[in-house]
Amino acid sequence: MGQSSRTTVRRLPERGVYGRESINAILDEALICHVGFVDGGQPFVIPTIHVRLGDQLYLHGSRASRMLKCLSTGIPACVTVTLLDGIVVARSAFHSSMNYRSVVVLGAAREVTDATEKWTALERLVEHVIPGRWSDLRQPTENEMNATTVVAMAISEASAKVRAGPPKDDEDDYALSFWAGLIPVSLKSGQPQPDPKLPATIPVPNYVREYRCGQQGP
Amino acid sequence: MGQSSRTTVRRLPERGVYGRESINAILDEALICHVGFVDGGQPFVIPTIHVRLGDQLYLHGSRASRMLKCLSTGIPACVTVTLLDGIVVARSAFHSSMNYRSVVVLGAAREVTDATEKWTALERLVEHVIPGRWSDLRQPTENEMNATTVVAMAISEASAKVRAGPPKDDEDDYALSFWAGLIPVSLKSGQPQPDPKLPATIPVPNYVREYRCGQQGP
Numbered sequence: 119m120g121q122s123s124r125t126t127v128r129r130l131p132e133r134g135v136y137g138r139e140s141i142n143a144i145l146d147e148a149l150i151c152h153v154g155f156v157d158g159g160q161p162f163v164i165p166t167i168h169v170r171l172g173d174q175l176y177l178h179g180s181r182a183s184r185m186l187k188c189l190s191t192g193i194p195a196c197v198t199v200t201l202l203d204g205i206v207v208a209r210s211a212f213h214s215s216m217n218y219r220s221v222v223v224l225g226a227a228r229e230v231t232d233a234t235e236k237w238t239a240l241e242r243l244v245e246h247v248i249p250g251r252w253s254d255l256r257q258p259t260e261n262e263m264n265a266t267t268v269v270a271m272a273i274s275e276a277s278a279k280v281r282a283g284p285p286k287d288d289e290d291d292y293a294l295s296f297w298a299g300l301i302p303v304s305l306k307s308g309q310p311q312p313d314p315k316l317p318a319t320i321p322v323p324n325y326v327r328e329y330r331c332g333q334q335g336p
Numbered sequence: 337m338g339q340s341s342r343t344t345v346r347r348l349p350e351r352g353v354y355g356r357e358s359i360n361a362i363l364d365e366a367l368i369c370h371v372g373f374v375d376g377g378q379p380f381v382i383p384t385i386h387v388r389l390g391d392q393l394y395l396h397g398s399r400a401s402r403m404l405k406c407l408s409t410g411i412p413a414c415v416t417v418t419l420l421d422g423i424v425v426a427r428s429a430f431h432s433s434m435n436y437r438s439v440v441v442l443g444a445a446r447e448v449t450d451a452t453e454k455w456t457a458l459e460r461l462v463e464h465v466i467p468g469r470w471s472d473l474r475q476p477t478e479n480e481m482n483a484t485t486v487v488a489m490a491i492s493e494a495s496a497k498v499r500a501g502p503p504k505d506d507e508d509d510y511a512l513s514f515w516a517g518l519i520p521v522s523l524k525s526g527q528p529q530p531d532p533k534l535p536a537t538i539p540v541p542n543y544v545r546e547y548r549c550g551q552q553g554p
Contacts, residue, residue: 149423149521150434152370152416154381161379163372163416165438198370198381202523205367207531207544210474211462212484216368220383244429248519255514256428266430284531292533296473297541299530301466303367303549305420308520313502316516323515326425331521 140278144221145170147332148199149247149305153177155188155195168197169239169246170273175223176230176239178268186267189227197223197271205301208285209294215281217300223276227269239268249333250325305331358496362439363388365550366417367465367523371395373406373413386415387457387464388491393441394448394457396486404485407445415441415489423519426503427512433499435518441494445487457486467551468543523549 145151151168154161164185169176175197179186189195204217230236237258244252258266285298310326363369369386372379382403387394393415397404407413422435448454455476462470476484503516528544 149420150418150436152372152381152383152418154370154372154379154414156374156379160412160442161372161374161414162442163370163381163414163440165370165416165418165436167434194378196372196379196381198383200368200370200383202367205465205525205547207466207469207528208473210480211458211470211476212480214462214465214469214473216385216465218368218383222381224378224380240429244432247423247432247434248425251425251432252429255426255432256509256512258429262428262430284529284533291474294474295538297530297538297544298534299528299544301528301544301547302526303523304526305521306524307423308522310425311502311518311520313516313518315502315510320513320515326515326517326519329423329519 137278140280141221141273141276142170144201144219144278145175145199145273146246148201149331151177151197151199153185153189153195153197155185155193157184157188167243167247168199169242171239171242173273174270175273176243176268176270177227178240178243178266181265181267183267186269189269190229190267192226192228195225195227195271202303203282204303206281206285207297207299207301209287209291209296209298213285213287215285217281217283219278219280221276221278223271223273225271225273225275227271230268230270235270236263236268239270240266248325248329250323254323254325307331358498359439359491359494360388362419362437362496363393363417363491364464366419367549369395369415369417371403371407371413371415373403373411375402375406385461385465386417387460389457389460391491392488393491394461394486394488395445396458396461396484399483399485401485404487407487408447408485410444410446413443413445413489420521421500422521424499424503425515425517425519427505427509427514427516431503431505433503435499435501437496437498439494439496441489441491443489443491443493445489448486448488453488454481454486457488458484466543466547468541472541472543525549
């Protein structure tokens with residue numbers, strides 16, 4: 119597990135946590151990541167779905183995607199996931215903050231060309247977003263596989279950063295009469311909405327009815 | 337409002353929406369953004385708080401922050417915000433997707449050195465996260481202002497991308513018996529948690545008790 123100088127959390131080092139387990143848990147809980155890459159001297163940050171399998175992070179999309187074309191060439195990239203946990207209501211503006219868990223992965227991607235690895239990555243991408251869905255959908259055709267690019271990035275240079283707990287105010291500020299505390303925030307799922315074109319005879323499957331954000335696995 | 341070739345949504349162009357109002361609404365609703373920049377040839381993507389004021393996007397942080405030091409030099413940057421709205425449960429793996437609203441802003445930042453502009457940006461950053469808070473906290477001291485860097489980026493080259501609505505399956509797949517529809521997801525706030533060090537005599541203010549994600553303004 120690389121904790122290189124590039125991924126060492128420089129400021130507020132108490133917020134840096136580097137264990138592989140912490141990093142994996144954050145990557146696994148997040149529904150989306152933000153991918154950074156450079157094209158023509160301009161950095162781009164694009165949201166997309168990811169899944170972690172062992173020490174590899176997989177992304178996918180259309181073969182026509184600029185992001186995937188760029189990443190496939192093996193240029194330096196950055197994949198960041200962020201889970202918001204709360205708003206830190208400190209007594210001072212200066213110590214007002216957010217509780218969050220984030221992971222930054224640096225590296226170069228490779229295009230996944232092995233048919234088995236590519237199929238497995240797509241299966242796990244679907245299962246990452248909705249556990250239980252892969253065996254209850256129409257799986258990809260050869261044409262669809264050909265229209266899809268999958269890239270993988272080794273999670274070899276990565277760091278996690280976490281802020282948790284109540285505000286940390288200046289000692290003198292605790293005597294002030296402003297309210298202070300946390301407002302928890304989290305991604306929540308709502309009531310499933312059947313496709314208007316769905317026959318009423320098709321029941322909501324358990325994995326949809328019982329779906330909860332934050333219970334994603336790898 | 338610039339819709340340059342760099343920010344034109346190339347793939348799935350029906351998902352591209354370019355109006356300034358759509359872009360502003362997405363920037364204003366998002367609690368955090370992801371900032372992309374390059375340092376030493378490596379792209380980095382860092383989550384942070386932002387606020388939009390007119391056609392300017394403001395970011396802030398410690399004067400020691402690598403991100404802000406880099407951005408202050410005026411290098412090319414990218415600020416992306418993403419709001420997740422739902423999981424699109426299509427009949428096929430290929431059309432499985434997410435509903436979301438995202439904005440990509442390209443440009444170069446400048447350090448905000450004017451004292452009034454800097455103070456206003458910090459005030460609006462606090463108010464963006466918790467409307468009503470600025471007048472009910474301990475405002476920044478001169479030392480705190482000096483320890484804080486604020487940068488601004490003009491929202492001149494920006495695009496929004498939105499997916500909404502039910503799955504769009506292949507015509508033949510509508511006859512399949514798999515469930516299809518949407519699982520809505522959104523960021524929700526929970527019950528405020530007073531700081532353990534808060535005297536019980538200080539009541540929860542209305543702007544905290546009635547706090548709801550997604551009601552942020554600029």
